[in-house]
């Protein structure tokens with residue numbers, strides 16, 4: 001029985017196991033056929049300075065990303081961690097089914113068509129895998145194909161928390177609120193929960209952040225007119 005994960009441990013001493021092997025009996029990068037793919041880093045605000053600033057500040061041993069798509073923001077963070085020799089992993093949580101707005105208008109090419117449906121089912125996960133393999137970031141990035149809520153329960157069950165958690169999945173108010181509530185609980189004391197789309201185009205994100213912080217008596221910061229940041233003080237223990 002594994003009592004506590006050490007995201008940095010590749011080999012498994014008796015009661016510690018790597019995040020990758022805890023999630024995947026077979027490494028998902030193994031035997032991947034790259035022949036149908038080219039690098040495609042489509043993303044949204046994925047290379048903004050806020051990522052590097054928070055990585056430099058916290059030098060996290062683990063980053064949890066809820067909402068990954070083709071991996072652009074995770075790749076930006078992993079690349080910076082490699083450059084700055086920050087010894088950490090990035091856990092990428094996504095259904096890789098697309099947010100609901102990707103399905104709402106077939107004429108919006110950047111969304112509906114980029115789901116790359118195969119027999120009606122999105123195949124974007126494989127583009128993500130290709131990107132990570134091609135950029136030689138497999139040691140940094142651990143995929144977790146799961147809903148954000150399901151992943152929260154898995155992480156909680158394992159007793160795993162992280163110093164830095166990024167929320168960029170569904171932008172519907174109730175979903176964002178649930179993600180904030182769940183993942184704030186998983187932020188280590190002294191750590192940061194942050195997310196994208198605190199803007200007029202995504203009113204649900206703004207409302208969810210304001211609601212959570214209002215209820216919890218927490219302050220939030222907005223950086224680059226877009227990114228919301230909530231800190232957990234050293235003294236806080238819960239969510």
Ligand SMILES: C[S@@+](CC[C@H](N)C(=O)[O-])C[C@H]1O[C@@H](n2cnc3c(N)ncnc32)[C@H](O)[C@@H]1O
Nearest residue numbers: 043046067069072073095098099147148169170
């Ligand atoms: C805006 S994209 C993420 C973009 C990525 N962070 C970047 O910067 O390149 C949102 C992603 O969240 C995922 N998503 C939406 N709702 C989800 C949910 N409830 N659970 C898991 N993933 C979800 C979608 O599949 C989509 O890939």
